[in-house]
Amino acid sequence: MTMENLKKQIQELESEIEELEERINAKASETATTLARMQAKLFLEMIFAPYMDGVCDAWGVSPEEGLRT
Numbered sequence: 001m002t003m004e005n006l007k008k009q010i011q012e013l014e015s016e017i018e019e020l021e022e023r024i025n026a027k028a029s030e031t032a033t034t035l036a037r038m039q040a041k042l043f044l045e046m047i048f049a050p051y052m053d054g055v056c057d058a059w060g061v062s063p064e065e066g067l068r069t
Contacts, residue, residue, distance in 0.1 A: 049063075056066040 052063050052066055056063050059066060059069075061069070
């Protein structure tokens, strides 16, 4: 192998590494977004909704009306 071939192979490998790093970062970002959505959904379903139901019952209004006030 000549020195030029080795340099070319190194450049190709470095390019492939960059592509893989970009894919890994994109996948990590997707995973973080999915987890954040799941946490938000759980918060709304398990904490906020029951709280609003209780407040709205005490106020004597529907949840829709309670959110507007």
